[in-house]
Amino acid sequence: xxxFVRKNQVPLSSCFCLLLSIYILTxxxxxxxxxxxxxxxxxxxxxPLQIASESAVNWVKNFRDxxxxxxxxxxxxxxLRKRIQTLEVExxxxxxxxxxxxxxxxxxxxxxxxxxxxxxxxxxxxxxNSWFQSCMIDKGSSDGVRKGMAVVTPLGVVGQVVGxxxxxxxxxxxxxxxxxxxxxxxxxxxxxxxxxxxxxxxVLKYVKRSExxxxxxxxxxxxxxxxxxxxxxxxxVIKVRKQHIGLFQFIEVLPAVQTARIENVLVVAGDxxxxx
Amino acid sequence: xxxxxLFFLVxxxxxxxxxxxxHLLPIGPIIPDLTLVLCVYLGLYHPTVGAALGxxxxxxxxxxxxxxxxxxxxxxxxxSLVFLLVYFGSRSIWLQNPLVSSIVVLFAALVKxxxxxxxxxxxxxxxxxxxxxxxxxxxxxxAAAVLAPVxxxxxxxxxxxxxxxxxxxx
Numbered sequence: 001x002x003x004f005v006r007k008n009q010v011p012l013s014s015c016f017c018l019l020l021s022i023y024i025l026t027x028x029x030x031x032x033x034x035x036x037x038x039x040x041x042x043x044x045x046x047x048p049l050q051i052a053s054e055s056a057v058n059w060v061k062n063f064r065d066x067x068x069x070x071x072x073x074x075x076x077x078x079x080l081r082k083r084i085q086t087l088e089v090e091x092x093x094x095x096x097x098x099x100x101x102x103x104x105x106x107x108x109x110x111x112x113x114x115x116x117x118x119x120x121x122x123x124x125x126x127x128x129n130s131w132f133q134s135c136m137i138d139k140g141s142s143d144g145v146r147k148g149m150a151v152v153t154p155l156g157v158v159g160q161v162v163g164x165x166x167x168x169x170x171x172x173x174x175x176x177x178x179x180x181x182x183x184x185x186x187x188x189x190x191x192x193x194x195x196x197x198x199x200x201x202x203v204l205k206y207v208k209r210s211e212x213x214x215x216x217x218x219x220x221x222x223x224x225x226x227x228x229x230x231x232x233x234x235x236x237v238i239k240v241r242k243q244h245i246g247l248f249q250f251i252e253v254l255p256a257v258q259t260a261r262i263e264n265v266l267v268v269a270g271d272x273x274x275x276x
Numbered sequence: 277x278x279x280x281x282l283f284f285l286v287x288x289x290x291x292x293x294x295x296x297x298x299h300l301l302p303i304g305p306i307i308p309d310l311t312l313v314l315c316v317y318l319g320l321y322h323p324t325v326g327a328a329l330g331x332x333x334x335x336x337x338x339x340x341x342x343x344x345x346x347x348x349x350x351x352x353x354x355x356s357l358v359f360l361l362v363y364f365g366s367r368s369i370w371l372q373n374p375l376v377s378s379i380v381v382l383f384a385a386l387v388k389x390x391x392x393x394x395x396x397x398x399x400x401x402x403x404x405x406x407x408x409x410x411x412x413x414x415x416x417x418x419a420a421a422v423l424a425p426v427x428x429x430x431x432x433x434x435x436x437x438x439x440x441x442x443x444x445x446x
Contacts, residue, residue, distance in 0.1 A: 010363055013325040017332035017356035024336075024349030029399045033348055039340045046341055049292055057296040064300070 103264050110154035111266055115229060119144055119267040121151075124168070126260075133176035133196055134159070137265060140167040148227060149267050156233035156256030157181060157221060158265050169267070173259050174234065175202050182225040183234050185211075186218040194219060194234050194253060202235060204251040213240050213251055227270040280326035282438060286431065287314055287334040295341060306412070308419040309385060311338055313427045315355045316377075316384045319362030320369070331359035347396060354391040358384045374425035381424035385417030 005012060027033040104120075111118045121137035139145050141164045151158040151171045159179060163170035172179050175196040183194050183204070192207040207213060217237040223230025235253035242249050290310040298307050311334050318327035335355030339348045362384060369380060 009325050010323050010328055011360060013328040014331075014356055014360040014363065017328055018353060018360070021332065021335070021349045021353030021356055025347070025353060025395065025399050028348040029346055031346070038336065039348070042337050042340045046288065046291070046337070049288065050295060050341070053292045053296040057300065060297075061300060 100263075106154045107264055107266060110152075114152070114266065114268050115270075117144065117269055120264065121145070121169075121267055122264050123262065132178075133173040133259070134162070135171050135173065135259065137169050137171055137267070138167070139267060140165045140169050142166045145169045145267050146269070149269050150228045151265050151267055152228070152232055153257055153262055153265050155262075156235075157228055158257050158259060158262065160227060161267065171265075174255055174257075175259065180205075181228060181234055182222045183219040184222045185213060185237075186220050187214075188212050188217070191222060192219075192251070194255075202253050202255050204235070204237065204253050205248065207249050207251060208247060209242055209249055211249065213237060213249060215240060219253060223270075225270070229268060229270060279322070279435075279438075280330055282434070283314065283318060283322070283327070283330050284333060286434070287311060287330065287337065290314055291334070291337055291341060294338075303419065306415045306419050308423050309388070309416060310420070310423065310427055311335070312355070312358060312385055312388055312420055313381055313424050314431070315359050316362050316381050316424070317428055317431050319359045320366045320377075320380070323363045323366060328356070328359055328363075331355045347399075350392055350395055350399075353395055354388040357391050358388050361387060374428070377428050378421040378424045382417050382421035385420045386413070389413040389417065 024033060024036075033039075107120060111120070119139050121139040121143075123135050124138045125136040126134075137145075137151070145161060145164055147161055147164050149161045151161060157174055159171045159173040159176070160181075161169050162172040173196070174181055174194060177196045179195055181194045183192055184190070185192070185207075188211065190207060190211040190213065192204045194202060194204055197203050204213075204219065215237050219234045219237065221228040221230055221232040221234055233256040235255045237251055238254045239252035240249060241251070290313075294307055294310055298310075301308075315331045315334060318331055332352050332355065335352035336349070338351040338355075343350055362380065365380070369376065
């Protein structure tokens with residue numbers, strides 16, 4: 001008997017443990033397992049260890065949560081930055097579209113006041129040097145643009161078409177020394193020619209000394225040249241100088257249209273356009 | 277006796293891990309049953325009376341810290357059963373491959389779960405408690421099986437260290 005027990009002590013002890021477990025289970029199921037010392041001892045051993053372990057785990061958990069939060073902030077920040085960039089580009093595009101829209105709307109309104117057949121064009125290039133004041137527009141003979149047509153904006157006169165290709169045209173600006181626009185002084189109806197000059201900017205030529213010209217006088221197209229429609233704003237007088245000798249006054253003017261700042265223009269035919 | 281104490285302390289440590297740190301693992305509600313792995317290890321490599329009592333104590337400790345009061349003893353029974361079955365099976369198992377330890381732990385986990393189901397149904401009769409638990413049981417068994425080679429390796433390393441420490445003391 002003793003030999004059997006010795007030989008099978010492990011399975012027998014295991015079976016004992018199984019029976020003990022069943023006894024404990026039965027007692028527990030009946031609610032009779034109260035204040036049993038082994039459980040209390042194990043709890044007594046485990047409690048401080050569990051508290052310490054839980055503290056460590058909480059620390060790890062907090063660290064991980066903080067890290068996750070920070071990582072979340074970082075990715076959110078990155079996402080928002082990209083969003084801001086996208087919106088900024090979009091905003092820029094919309095502002096540009098709005099500005100273009102306003103320009104075109106003004107041009108359209110202005111077009112109704114012009115003779116029929118006005119052609120809307122965009123400036124696509126400026127003069128290659130400072131000797132000549134000209135620009136290129138994106139409409140040419142295939143669009144109806146002809147040499148000698150006037151180029152205007154709602155603000156006033158820009159220049160005159162001096163060269164045409166099928167899909168583009170060259171415009172001589174009124175600030176060029178070779179240009180000449182017949183104008184009237186709006187206040188006195190005195191006549192003169194507005195032209196560019198290399199040394200003095202834009203000037204009003206051929207006004208007699210006896211004419212009453214003052215700074216701030218507005219110059220409008222006379223319509224006599226057959227190129228520009230009558231009554232369009234050309235420039236404003238900024239300086240008047242009567243010389244001791246000579247027939248004419250020296251008058252500096254400021255063009256109504258700053259050609260460097262415009263993008264869209266109208267090409268209109270005066271009475272004599274295209275005849276030359 | 278020293279070895280018994282060592283394994284008991286390891287068991288306590290594993291219970292602490294199971295009740296705290298392993299809950300942080302991103303594997304949902306599954307907690308790898310490391311104490312089961314320890315019982316399998318004891319059944320395979322230390323088939324002694326002390327190991328049998330150790331398995332019971334480990335299971336009972338799990339009951340004390342986590343089982344409802346009406347079900348105390350459930351894990352003690354399951355762990356003792358696992359130890360006994362592994363003890364009988366260890367004579368015919370060749371354990372040189374870590375994969376084999378995983379398979380043994382997988383089967384042990386399934387046996388333990390089956391024992392828990394049957395015993396709880398017999399004693400407590402919680403209707404519907406185990407419905408839908410099959411997938412959970414399989415997942416838990418797989419998690420324990422995956423970790424088994426690691427735990428086995430650590431336990432063996434700990435044993436070797438303790439042996440060297442003891443030899444140095446003598």
